[in-house]
Amino acid sequence: MHLDVVPTVGLTTxxxxxxxxxxxxxxxxxxxxxxxxxxxxxxxxxxx
Amino acid sequence: xxxxxxxxxxxxxxxxxxxxxACSSDKSTSPSILDIVPGTPASWGLVGTNSPxxxxxxxRATVHSGGTALAIAGTDTSRLRFSxxxxxxxxxxxLGKRVRLSAWVRHxxxxxxxHASRRGSHRRVDHEPAD
Numbered sequence: 749m750h751l752d753v754v755p756t757v758g759l760t761t762x763x764x765x766x767x768x769x770x771x772x773x774x775x776x777x778x779x780x781x782x783x784x785x786x787x788x789x790x791x792x793x794x795x796x
Numbered sequence: 797x798x799x800x801x802x803x804x805x806x807x808x809x810x811x812x813x814x815x816x817x818a819c820s821s822d823k824s825t826s827p828s829i830l831d832i833v834p835g836t837p838a839s840w841g842l843v844g845t846n847s848p849x850x851x852x853x854x855x856r857a858t859v860h861s862g863g864t865a866l867a868i869a870g871t872d873t874s875r876l877r878f879s880x881x882x883x884x885x886x887x888x889x890x891l892g893k894r895v896r897l898s899a900w901v902r903h904x905x906x907x908x909x910x911h912a913s914r915r916g917s918h919r920r921v922d923h924e925p926a927d
Contacts, residue, residue, distance in 0.1 A: 749899040751806075751885075751919070756894045770922065774804075777922055781805035784886045789839035793854060793864040 749791040806885045806895070807843075807920040827904055829869040831857035836881050837864070843882040847872060850879035860900040887921065895919070 770777070834853040836842055842852055849872035855865045866881050897919040 749897070752896050752898070753890065753893045754896045760894065778804050781884065781886050781922070784805060784884050785839075786886045786888050788883060788885050790837055790883075792862040793837050793840075793866050794862075 749793075751788050751791070805887050805922045806890060807882050807922070827855060827858040827867065827902060831855045832867045832869055837866070840866070840881045840883050842879070844879040845872075845877040847877055847879060849877070852879055852881055858902070 772780075829851060832851050832853045832855050834851055836852065837854055844850075847870075850868060850870035852868050853866075855867035856863060858867075859865045868880055870879060872879075
């Protein structure tokens with residue numbers, strides 16, 4: 749599995765035409781992500 | 797979409813719904829629920845429904861090119877439940893950029909053909925709304 753930055757040209761696979769409310773307030777969401785890593789980890793799925 | 801929102805996080809997921817086996821593999825042999833070791837790999841967590849009708853784990857028998865595949869098996873036919881593995885990543889490195897999530901996904905015995913019977917990978921971007 750890969751997560752890559754790609755050029756902003758061409759079609760996207762985004763299926764959403766507008767934002768969808770997750771029901772979670774912004775402060776809670778920001779606090780949740782503040783403790784998360786900035787890069788994906790273990791994309792080759794090694795077990796614990 | 798309004799540009800006044802701020803991306804806060806990205807979720808990477810492998811998910812399945814409605815009676816299927818899905819794993820990140822293209823091997824010619826068929827995946828089997830018997831090969832799934834329940835539990836999420838390091839840095840990954842369970843997403844969706846924590847239901848006994850799904851098994852989420854890893855598979856070392858049916859893999860693509862590495863040693864391990866994520867794997868999901870289930871017999872649940874409810875449209876209201878899904879299960880999978882995912883991880884939450886802070887969006888700082890991706891602000892204003894286009895990103896692509898790519899993965900090998902193999903599925904077997906998926907029941908149904910509508911939107912309630914899906915398996916695959918997806919990425920979701922969470923935003924902090926502008927007040």
